[in-house]
Amino acid sequence: MKITQIAGFLGCGKTTLMLELSRALAGNGKRKVAMVVNEIGEIPVDGKVAQGSGMQVMDIGGGCICCEVAATFAKTIYRLYKDFDPDHVLVEPTGVAVPHQVKLAARMGGRDAKIGLGPAIVLFDATRPAELLDMEMLGRLVTTQLKDADIIAISKVDAVKETEVADSSRRVRDYNAKAEIFNLSSFSGLGVDQLVDRILGWKE
Amino acid sequence: MGTENPESPGCYTEHGVSGYGVAAKLSAKEPMTEAFVKEMAEEMMLNIAGKCMDAGARCIGHVKSHVETRAGTIKADTIGVAHGAYSKGNLTRPVKDLHMAVNSIVQGIVEETVKAATLEGMHEVAHGYGLSVVKEKEHAYFDAFDFMASKEAYQKELEAQFDEAGKPDLNEEA
Numbered sequence: 001m002k003i004t005q006i007a008g009f010l011g012c013g014k015t016t017l018m019l020e021l022s023r024a025l026a027g028n029g030k031r032k033v034a035m036v037v038n039e040i041g042e043i044p045v046d047g048k049v050a051q052g053s054g055m056q057v058m059d060i061g062g063g064c065i066c067c068e069v070a071a072t073f074a075k076t077i078y079r080l081y082k083d084f085d086p087d088h089v090l091v092e093p094t095g096v097a098v099p100h101q102v103k104l105a106a107r108m109g110g111r112d113a114k115i116g117l118g119p120a121i122v123l124f125d126a127t128r129p130a131e132l133l134d135m136e137m138l139g140r141l142v143t144t145q146l147k148d149a150d151i152i153a154i155s156k157v158d159a160v161k162e163t164e165v166a167d168s169s170r171r172v173r174d175y176n177a178k179a180e181i182f183n184l185s186s187f188s189g190l191g192v193d194q195l196v197d198r199i200l201g202w203k204e
Numbered sequence: 205m206g207t208e209n210p211e212s213p214g215c216y217t218e219h220g221v222s223g224y225g226v227a228a229k230l231s232a233k234e235p236m237t238e239a240f241v242k243e244m245a246e247e248m249m250l251n252i253a254g255k256c257m258d259a260g261a262r263c264i265g266h267v268k269s270h271v272e273t274r275a276g277t278i279k280a281d282t283i284g285v286a287h288g289a290y291s292k293g294n295l296t297r298p299v300k301d302l303h304m305a306v307n308s309i310v311q312g313i314v315e316e317t318v319k320a321a322t323l324e325g326m327h328e329v330a331h332g333y334g335l336s337v338v339k340e341k342e343h344a345y346f347d348a349f350d351f352m353a354s355k356e357a358y359q360k361e362l363e364a365q366f367d368e369a370g371k372p373d374l375n376e377e378a
Contacts, residue, residue: 010265010309011283039307067215095265095309096216127287131263138263138311141219 004118010095012125016186031087066101077109099148122149146175153184222315228340235298245280246289252325262312
Protein backbone atom coordinates (compact mmCIF):
# COMPACT_ATOMS: atom_id res chain seq x y z
CA MET A 1 0.00 0.00 0.00
CA LYS A 2 1.68 3.17 -1.19
CA ILE A 3 0.69 6.48 0.41
CA THR A 4 1.05 9.60 -1.68
CA GLN A 5 0.13 13.04 -0.45
CA ILE A 6 -1.18 15.86 -2.61
CA ALA A 7 -0.28 18.95 -0.59
CA GLY A 8 -0.26 22.68 -1.22
CA PHE A 9 -1.94 25.82 0.03
CA LEU A 10 -5.70 26.27 0.06
CA GLY A 11 -7.39 26.75 -3.28
CA CYS A 12 -4.50 25.42 -5.40
CA GLY A 13 -6.53 22.58 -6.95
CA LYS A 14 -5.69 19.62 -4.71
CA THR A 15 -9.15 18.03 -4.72
CA THR A 16 -9.50 18.26 -8.48
CA LEU A 17 -6.08 16.68 -8.98
CA MET A 18 -6.87 13.95 -6.42
CA LEU A 19 -9.94 12.94 -8.37
CA GLU A 20 -8.06 12.85 -11.67
CA LEU A 21 -5.10 10.97 -10.19
CA SER A 22 -7.35 8.44 -8.49
CA ARG A 23 -9.07 7.59 -11.77
CA ALA A 24 -5.78 7.42 -13.66
CA LEU A 25 -4.08 5.33 -10.98
CA ALA A 26 -7.01 2.91 -10.83
CA GLY A 27 -6.43 2.21 -14.53
CA ASN A 28 -9.85 0.69 -15.25
CA GLY A 29 -9.77 -1.61 -12.26
CA LYS A 30 -6.11 -2.65 -12.47
CA ARG A 31 -5.35 -1.12 -9.07
CA LYS A 32 -7.36 -0.40 -5.92
CA VAL A 33 -7.20 3.24 -4.92
CA ALA A 34 -8.46 4.93 -1.75
CA MET A 35 -8.51 8.58 -0.78
CA VAL A 36 -8.11 10.30 2.56
CA VAL A 37 -9.36 13.87 2.67
CA ASN A 38 -8.65 16.19 5.60
CA GLU A 39 -10.35 19.52 6.17
CA ILE A 40 -10.06 22.02 8.98
CA GLY A 41 -13.25 23.85 8.10
CA GLU A 42 -15.26 21.20 9.97
CA ILE A 43 -17.64 20.50 7.11
CA PRO A 44 -16.23 17.95 4.68
CA VAL A 45 -17.03 19.69 1.42
CA ASP A 46 -14.11 18.05 -0.38
CA GLY A 47 -15.11 14.63 0.90
CA LYS A 48 -18.53 15.11 -0.65
CA VAL A 49 -16.96 16.05 -3.95
CA ALA A 50 -14.72 12.99 -3.82
CA GLN A 51 -17.72 10.82 -3.08
CA GLY A 52 -18.86 11.23 -6.67
CA SER A 53 -15.73 9.42 -7.86
CA GLY A 54 -17.03 6.10 -6.56
CA MET A 55 -13.70 5.46 -4.82
CA GLN A 56 -13.21 4.49 -1.19
CA VAL A 57 -13.03 7.84 0.61
CA MET A 58 -12.22 8.52 4.25
CA ASP A 59 -12.86 12.03 5.47
CA ILE A 60 -11.03 13.29 8.55
CA GLY A 61 -12.34 16.49 10.10
CA GLY A 62 -11.92 18.25 13.40
CA GLY A 63 -8.36 19.31 12.83
CA CYS A 64 -5.19 19.02 10.81
CA ILE A 65 -3.71 15.56 10.20
CA CYS A 66 -0.16 16.83 10.46
CA CYS A 67 -0.66 17.86 14.10
CA GLU A 68 -4.05 17.96 15.87
CA VAL A 69 -5.48 14.70 14.56
CA ALA A 70 -2.31 12.91 13.49
CA ALA A 71 -3.29 9.83 15.53
CA THR A 72 -6.70 9.69 13.84
CA PHE A 73 -4.91 9.80 10.50
CA ALA A 74 -2.61 6.96 11.53
CA LYS A 75 -5.61 4.89 12.61
CA THR A 76 -7.37 5.66 9.34
CA ILE A 77 -4.36 4.41 7.38
CA TYR A 78 -4.37 1.19 9.39
CA ARG A 79 -8.13 0.79 8.97
CA LEU A 80 -7.84 1.22 5.21
CA TYR A 81 -5.05 -1.36 5.09
CA LYS A 82 -7.02 -3.85 7.18
CA ASP A 83 -10.47 -3.39 5.63
CA PHE A 84 -9.77 -2.39 2.05
CA ASP A 85 -6.09 -3.13 1.33
CA PRO A 86 -5.70 -0.67 -1.53
CA ASP A 87 -2.64 -0.53 -3.78
CA HIS A 88 -2.57 3.25 -3.48
CA VAL A 89 -3.82 5.74 -0.94
CA LEU A 90 -3.97 9.36 -2.04
CA VAL A 91 -3.96 11.77 0.89
CA GLU A 92 -5.16 15.35 0.63
CA PRO A 93 -4.01 17.19 3.75
CA THR A 94 -5.45 20.59 4.60
CA GLY A 95 -4.00 23.46 2.66
CA VAL A 96 -2.07 24.53 5.72
CA ALA A 97 -0.46 21.19 6.57
CA VAL A 98 3.27 20.63 6.55
CA PRO A 99 4.19 17.71 4.24
CA HIS A 100 7.02 16.25 6.32
CA GLN A 101 4.71 16.09 9.36
CA VAL A 102 2.08 14.31 7.28
CA LYS A 103 4.76 11.78 6.30
CA LEU A 104 5.59 11.24 9.97
CA ALA A 105 1.92 10.69 10.80
CA ALA A 106 1.56 8.22 7.92
CA ARG A 107 4.55 6.28 9.21
CA MET A 108 2.80 5.98 12.58
CA GLY A 109 -0.04 4.23 10.77
CA GLY A 110 2.50 1.99 9.11
CA ARG A 111 3.69 0.42 12.35
CA ASP A 112 1.00 -2.23 12.01
CA ALA A 113 0.49 -2.12 8.27
CA LYS A 114 2.66 -2.76 5.25
CA ILE A 115 3.01 0.67 3.74
CA GLY A 116 5.39 2.53 1.51
CA LEU A 117 5.50 6.27 1.03
CA GLY A 118 5.04 7.77 -2.39
CA PRO A 119 6.22 11.26 -3.28
CA ALA A 120 5.03 14.38 -1.49
CA ILE A 121 3.47 16.26 -4.40
CA VAL A 122 3.06 19.95 -3.57
CA LEU A 123 0.89 22.15 -5.78
CA PHE A 124 1.71 25.81 -6.30
CA ASP A 125 -1.02 28.07 -7.68
CA ALA A 126 0.32 29.92 -10.72
CA THR A 127 -2.51 32.45 -10.51
CA ARG A 128 -1.30 33.97 -7.26
CA PRO A 129 2.46 33.58 -6.61
CA ALA A 130 2.85 36.99 -5.00
CA GLU A 131 -0.12 36.43 -2.66
CA LEU A 132 1.39 33.13 -1.57
CA LEU A 133 5.04 33.99 -1.23
CA ASP A 134 5.32 37.67 -0.45
CA MET A 135 3.33 37.85 2.77
CA GLU A 136 5.37 37.24 5.90
CA MET A 137 3.31 34.68 7.84
CA LEU A 138 1.70 32.97 4.90
CA GLY A 139 4.95 32.97 2.94
CA ARG A 140 6.66 31.01 5.69
CA LEU A 141 4.02 28.30 5.48
CA VAL A 142 4.04 28.10 1.69
CA THR A 143 7.82 28.01 1.48
CA THR A 144 7.91 25.24 4.10
CA GLN A 145 5.49 23.24 1.96
CA LEU A 146 7.68 23.83 -1.10
CA LYS A 147 10.86 22.84 0.74
CA ASP A 148 9.23 19.55 1.78
CA ALA A 149 8.14 18.63 -1.74
CA ASP A 150 9.49 15.69 -3.71
CA ILE A 151 7.57 16.95 -6.73
CA ILE A 152 6.23 20.48 -7.27
CA ALA A 153 3.31 20.89 -9.63
CA ILE A 154 2.66 24.42 -10.87
CA SER A 155 -1.13 24.33 -11.04
CA LYS A 156 -3.69 26.25 -13.15
CA VAL A 157 -1.13 26.92 -15.90
CA ASP A 158 -3.99 27.21 -18.38
CA ALA A 159 -5.20 30.31 -16.53
CA VAL A 160 -2.02 32.38 -16.86
CA LYS A 161 0.52 33.38 -19.52
CA GLU A 162 3.57 31.20 -20.24
CA THR A 163 5.83 33.90 -18.83
CA GLU A 164 3.89 33.78 -15.56
CA VAL A 165 4.26 29.98 -15.41
CA ALA A 166 8.01 30.40 -15.93
CA ASP A 167 8.11 33.01 -13.19
CA SER A 168 6.34 30.68 -10.75
CA SER A 169 8.74 27.84 -11.63
CA ARG A 170 11.71 30.11 -11.07
CA ARG A 171 10.38 31.32 -7.74
CA VAL A 172 9.62 27.87 -6.33
CA ARG A 173 13.02 26.58 -7.47
CA ASP A 174 14.59 29.09 -5.09
CA TYR A 175 13.13 27.09 -2.21
CA ASN A 176 13.77 23.56 -3.43
CA ALA A 177 16.71 22.70 -5.64
CA LYS A 178 15.97 18.97 -5.85
CA ALA A 179 12.26 18.59 -6.55
CA GLU A 180 11.07 17.81 -10.03
CA ILE A 181 8.80 20.60 -11.29
CA PHE A 182 5.79 19.87 -13.51
CA ASN A 183 3.23 22.12 -15.11
CA LEU A 184 -0.29 21.06 -14.29
CA SER A 185 -3.67 21.88 -15.75
CA SER A 186 -6.65 19.97 -14.47
CA PHE A 187 -8.64 21.71 -17.20
CA SER A 188 -6.60 20.17 -20.04
CA GLY A 189 -5.15 17.19 -18.16
CA LEU A 190 -1.59 18.44 -18.64
CA GLY A 191 0.83 16.81 -16.21
CA VAL A 192 -1.50 14.16 -14.81
CA ASP A 193 0.04 11.23 -16.69
CA GLN A 194 3.53 12.33 -15.65
CA LEU A 195 2.47 12.40 -12.02
CA VAL A 196 0.94 8.93 -12.30
CA ASP A 197 4.21 7.62 -13.74
CA ARG A 198 6.17 9.16 -10.90
CA ILE A 199 3.85 7.72 -8.26
CA LEU A 200 3.98 4.24 -9.77
CA GLY A 201 7.75 4.26 -10.08
CA TRP A 202 8.52 6.02 -6.79
CA LYS A 203 10.94 4.29 -4.42
CA GLU A 204 11.52 5.56 -0.91
CA MET B 205 -13.24 11.28 14.93
CA GLY B 206 -11.98 13.89 17.30
CA THR B 207 -9.15 16.10 18.19
CA GLU B 208 -6.56 14.17 20.16
CA ASN B 209 -4.90 17.25 21.48
CA PRO B 210 -7.60 19.85 21.93
CA GLU B 211 -5.47 22.03 24.19
CA SER B 212 -2.89 22.53 21.49
CA PRO B 213 -3.80 24.80 18.58
CA GLY B 214 -3.32 23.44 15.07
CA CYS B 215 -0.22 24.28 13.05
CA TYR B 216 -2.27 26.63 10.91
CA THR B 217 -2.86 29.03 13.80
CA GLU B 218 0.87 29.85 13.75
CA HIS B 219 0.31 31.24 10.29
CA GLY B 220 -2.69 33.36 11.21
CA VAL B 221 -5.14 31.08 9.43
CA SER B 222 -8.69 30.77 10.78
CA GLY B 223 -11.60 28.70 9.54
CA TYR B 224 -15.34 28.53 10.01
CA GLY B 225 -17.90 26.08 8.68
CA VAL B 226 -21.67 26.16 8.63
CA ALA B 227 -24.37 23.97 7.15
CA ALA B 228 -27.74 25.43 6.23
CA LYS B 229 -31.04 24.51 4.65
CA LEU B 230 -32.29 27.15 2.24
CA SER B 231 -35.77 27.24 0.75
CA ALA B 232 -37.45 29.22 -2.00
CA LYS B 233 -41.13 29.70 -2.76
CA GLU B 234 -40.60 28.95 -6.45
CA PRO B 235 -38.43 26.12 -7.84
CA MET B 236 -34.83 27.17 -8.55
CA THR B 237 -33.06 26.22 -11.76
CA GLU B 238 -29.45 25.01 -11.97
CA ALA B 239 -28.36 28.37 -13.41
CA PHE B 240 -30.08 30.22 -10.57
CA VAL B 241 -28.45 28.07 -7.88
CA LYS B 242 -25.00 28.40 -9.46
CA GLU B 243 -25.31 32.18 -9.77
CA MET B 244 -26.54 32.49 -6.19
CA ALA B 245 -23.78 30.22 -4.82
CA GLU B 246 -21.04 32.04 -6.73
CA GLU B 247 -22.29 35.42 -5.54
CA MET B 248 -22.43 34.10 -1.99
CA MET B 249 -18.81 32.93 -2.14
CA LEU B 250 -17.65 36.33 -3.43
CA ASN B 251 -19.76 38.19 -0.88
CA ILE B 252 -18.25 36.21 1.99
CA ALA B 253 -14.71 36.66 0.61
CA GLY B 254 -15.30 40.38 0.22
CA LYS B 255 -16.57 40.72 3.76
CA CYS B 256 -13.51 38.87 5.07
CA MET B 257 -11.17 41.20 3.19
CA ASP B 258 -13.14 44.26 4.37
CA ALA B 259 -12.71 42.95 7.93
CA GLY B 260 -8.94 42.90 7.55
CA ALA B 261 -8.08 39.51 6.05
CA ARG B 262 -4.82 39.45 4.14
CA CYS B 263 -5.53 36.42 2.00
CA ILE B 264 -8.51 34.20 1.23
CA GLY B 265 -7.42 30.57 1.48
CA HIS B 266 -10.74 29.54 0.05
CA VAL B 267 -14.44 30.04 0.50
CA LYS B 268 -16.09 26.92 -0.83
CA SER B 269 -19.51 25.37 -0.75
CA HIS B 270 -21.27 22.16 -1.51
CA VAL B 271 -24.95 22.33 -2.38
CA GLU B 272 -26.93 19.13 -2.03
CA THR B 273 -30.45 18.85 -3.46
CA ARG B 274 -32.83 16.07 -4.44
CA ALA B 275 -31.98 16.78 -8.07
CA GLY B 276 -28.19 16.80 -7.87
CA THR B 277 -25.25 18.67 -6.40
CA ILE B 278 -23.48 21.94 -7.12
CA LYS B 279 -20.06 23.03 -5.89
CA ALA B 280 -19.02 26.68 -5.83
CA ASP B 281 -15.85 28.32 -4.59
CA THR B 282 -13.51 31.27 -4.72
CA ILE B 283 -9.94 31.99 -3.66
CA GLY B 284 -10.58 35.73 -3.59
CA VAL B 285 -12.78 38.39 -5.13
CA ALA B 286 -10.15 39.33 -7.72
CA HIS B 287 -9.97 35.69 -8.84
CA GLY B 288 -13.72 35.37 -9.41
CA ALA B 289 -15.92 32.45 -8.37
CA TYR B 290 -16.49 29.11 -10.07
CA SER B 291 -19.21 26.53 -9.89
CA LYS B 292 -19.80 23.09 -11.31
CA GLY B 293 -22.24 20.24 -11.00
CA ASN B 294 -25.78 19.94 -12.25
CA LEU B 295 -29.41 19.66 -11.26
CA THR B 296 -31.72 17.41 -13.23
CA ARG B 297 -34.73 19.60 -12.43
CA PRO B 298 -35.61 22.80 -10.54
CA VAL B 299 -35.77 22.49 -6.74
CA LYS B 300 -37.32 24.49 -3.90
CA ASP B 301 -35.02 23.27 -1.12
CA LEU B 302 -31.28 22.88 -0.86
CA HIS B 303 -28.74 21.95 1.80
CA MET B 304 -25.59 23.97 1.69
CA ALA B 305 -22.26 23.58 3.48
CA VAL B 306 -19.94 26.57 3.46
CA ASN B 307 -16.30 26.55 4.57
CA SER B 308 -14.31 29.75 4.86
CA ILE B 309 -10.57 29.52 5.50
CA VAL B 310 -8.89 32.90 5.70
CA GLN B 311 -5.56 34.37 6.74
CA GLY B 312 -5.24 37.49 8.83
CA ILE B 313 -8.47 37.63 10.87
CA VAL B 314 -9.67 35.68 13.90
CA GLU B 315 -12.25 32.89 13.77
CA GLU B 316 -15.05 35.04 15.21
CA THR B 317 -14.56 37.54 12.41
CA VAL B 318 -14.55 34.77 9.79
CA LYS B 319 -17.75 33.45 11.35
CA ALA B 320 -19.46 36.84 11.22
CA ALA B 321 -18.42 37.41 7.61
CA THR B 322 -19.56 33.94 6.58
CA LEU B 323 -22.98 34.14 8.25
CA GLU B 324 -23.64 37.71 7.13
CA GLY B 325 -22.50 36.91 3.61
CA MET B 326 -24.65 33.81 3.41
CA HIS B 327 -27.81 35.46 4.76
CA GLU B 328 -27.39 38.61 2.68
CA VAL B 329 -27.13 36.78 -0.63
CA ALA B 330 -29.77 34.20 0.24
CA HIS B 331 -32.24 36.94 1.06
CA GLY B 332 -31.25 38.88 -2.03
CA TYR B 333 -32.23 35.87 -4.13
CA GLY B 334 -35.51 35.42 -2.26
CA LEU B 335 -34.38 32.40 -0.24
CA SER B 336 -35.17 31.75 3.40
CA VAL B 337 -32.51 30.28 5.67
CA VAL B 338 -34.78 27.70 7.26
CA LYS B 339 -32.19 26.02 9.46
CA GLU B 340 -28.50 26.35 10.06
CA LYS B 341 -25.94 24.58 12.19
CA GLU B 342 -22.29 25.25 12.87
CA HIS B 343 -19.67 22.59 12.42
CA ALA B 344 -22.24 20.08 11.19
CA TYR B 345 -21.02 17.04 9.41
CA PHE B 346 -22.81 16.51 6.15
CA ASP B 347 -21.99 12.84 6.38
CA ALA B 348 -19.74 10.76 8.56
CA PHE B 349 -17.87 8.19 6.52
CA ASP B 350 -21.01 6.90 4.80
CA PHE B 351 -20.14 7.85 1.26
CA MET B 352 -22.04 4.94 -0.22
CA ALA B 353 -25.46 5.91 1.15
CA SER B 354 -28.32 6.20 -1.33
CA LYS B 355 -29.52 9.69 -2.23
CA GLU B 356 -32.74 9.13 -0.29
CA ALA B 357 -30.91 7.87 2.80
CA TYR B 358 -28.49 10.74 2.55
CA GLN B 359 -31.29 13.32 2.46
CA LYS B 360 -32.85 11.69 5.52
CA GLU B 361 -29.53 11.90 7.34
CA LEU B 362 -29.23 15.57 6.51
CA GLU B 363 -32.69 16.31 7.82
CA ALA B 364 -32.08 14.21 10.94
CA GLN B 365 -28.86 16.05 11.60
CA PHE B 366 -30.66 19.38 11.71
CA ASP B 367 -33.42 17.91 13.88
CA GLU B 368 -30.88 16.45 16.29
CA ALA B 369 -29.31 19.85 16.66
CA GLY B 370 -32.20 20.86 18.91
CA LYS B 371 -34.18 24.05 18.92
CA PRO B 372 -31.55 26.27 20.63
CA ASP B 373 -29.13 25.73 17.74
CA LEU B 374 -31.61 26.36 15.02
CA ASN B 375 -32.09 29.74 13.52
CA GLU B 376 -35.45 29.47 11.88
CA GLU B 377 -36.78 32.20 9.70
CA ALA B 378 -40.18 32.67 8.22
